[in-house]
Amino acid sequence: MTTVQRxxxxxxxxxxxxxxxLSPLMHSAALRAAGLEGDYxxxxxxPMPEGAEDLHGLVNWLRTGELAGLxxxxxxxxxxIPLLDGLSPAVQAIGAVNTIVMTDSRLLGDNTDWAxxxxxxxxxxPDCRDGxxxxxxxxxxxxxxxxxxxALVKSDWCVNIAARRPEQSRDLSAKFSTPENxxxxxxxxxxxxxxxxxxxxxxxxxGMSPHVDASPWxxxxxxxxxxxxxxxxxxPAETCLMRSAREAGLVAVNGLxxxxxxxxxxxxxxxxxxxxxxxxxxxxxxxxxx
Numbered sequence: 001m002t003t004v005q006r007x008x009x010x011x012x013x014x015x016x017x018x019x020x021x022l023s024p025l026m027h028s029a030a031l032r033a034a035g036l037e038g039d040y041x042x043x044x045x046x047p048m049p050e051g052a053e054d055l056h057g058l059v060n061w062l063r064t065g066e067l068a069g070l071x072x073x074x075x076x077x078x079x080x081i082p083l084l085d086g087l088s089p090a091v092q093a094i095g096a097v098n099t100i101v102m103t104d105s106r107l108l109g110d111n112t113d114w115a116x117x118x119x120x121x122x123x124x125x126p127d128c129r130d131g132x133x134x135x136x137x138x139x140x141x142x143x144x145x146x147x148x149x150x151a152l153v154k155s156d157w158c159v160n161i162a163a164r165r166p167e168q169s170r171d172l173s174a175k176f177s178t179p180e181n182x183x184x185x186x187x188x189x190x191x192x193x194x195x196x197x198x199x200x201x202x203x204x205x206x207g208m209s210p211h212v213d214a215s216p217w218x219x220x221x222x223x224x225x226x227x228x229x230x231x232x233x234x235x236p237a238e239t240c241l242m243r244s245a246r247e248a249g250l251v252a253v254n255g256l257x258x259x260x261x262x263x264x265x266x267x268x269x270x271x272x273x274x275x276x277x278x279x280x281x282x283x284x285x286x287x288x289x290x
Contacts, residue, residue, distance in 0.1 A: 009038030009271055010066060014058055015073030016051065018042045020235070022284040023071060026263045029283035034273040038068075047075045059083045062102050069270030070100045077143055084109040093176075094146045099266040110269060113147035116262030118155065119277075124228055124253055125199065131156035133181075135197045137188070139216045140204035141168035144232055148201050149176050153183065157199070160184045160191050164204075188218050197224040202231040207239035215240040223248050234259060234288060256284055 009031065013023045027040035045054035055076060061067040072080050077096035081087065084097070085106040091097050097109035121128045136152050138145055141163035152159050153176050161183065163169035169185035177183040188194065200223070206216040223229070229245040232255035242252035260280035268274050 009036055009068045011038060011040040011069045011071075011270060012043050012058075012067055013040070013071040013073060014043045014045045014055065015076055016044055016046055018044050018073075021073075022259065022287060023263065025283040025286060026260065026280040027267060029279050030264070030267050030273075030275040033275050033279045034271065036271060036273065043070075045076055048079050051076070051079075055080060056083065059100075059107065062100060062107055065102070068102075069266070071266060072097050072100065074143065081109060083107075090114055090150065094150050096143050096146060098262065099269055101269050110266075111147065112262040112265035112269070113144070113258070114151040114154075115265055116260075117148055117258045118151045119261040119265075120257035121151075121199075121230065123257065124230070124251065128157075128199075129155045133158050134199070135193045136160070136199040136201065137162060137191065137194065137197050139163070139188075139200065139202045141165070141172045142203065144203040145172060146175075148203055148232075149183065152199075152201075153178075153181060156181060158193070160186055160193060160197075162186065162188045162191065189221060195224055197227050200224070200227055200229050202229075202233065202239075202241055205233070207231070207236075207241055208233045209235045212236050213240055215244060217241050217244060223250055226250070229253070231255060232258060234284075237288060256281065256288060260284060 011027055024040045031038045043058055045051040062070055080097050086108045088110040090111040091109050094111050099110040099112050101108055133156055136157045136159050138148055138161050141161055149159055161169040161173050173183040173185040202216050204216050206214050223245055229250055229252035231239050231242050233239050234254045234256040237254055245252040260277050263280045264277045
């Protein structure tokens, strides 16, 4: 059971920086929708090693019940792991925590990013989990890419990773490759499966505000016909990548849906209450530029 202090759910987010986080809006709306007393606060924790004291303090609050649940974002999704008592299978595979809860006197780390991505993707590709080995291209090889690749491999997609640093994409492909479903690492222009690619996912920050005129897509490279473009960025609501894809006649979506889905999953882990994801999405839209 999640620890609740004095009938209130004290929840929060740690990372650095946190100034533009939409999490307080989303989780406050969810608490109201579920009829629960509580609050959701931001707890900045400096990058390591300076942030070690900040992070240890928050973990101790969880152990004492002062906090009922904590979200973790960059740069602490990996550095918090040694402070926990157990990890979900997803965290063990992805190597990153975004949700922490105290359960049966044990502090457990989970990751809702991968399932949040898949849940939102299903709204645009209803057959995304059917195991038909469709081709996907993931741009980037950082923490977000790890969650996306994990989700796609679990759903039997054939994944190619293209990153600015080839060694990163090769390392990530090696981690998630299996004999039955190898993950490849090739640049976009060298990927021989590009024309058959059904899904392109941008996990890089290229195109994020304020650098809205940048795109991770190679200039002059044609998009695969009929591909869905999924950009994890949600500020701006339409990135340069999305705009180019739409001009080419493709469907392109941003990452606001994934943000809402992963928040909904974390909220249920903490409280046991399943709140409709539209509650989270609509709350986020209150501050997200159109």
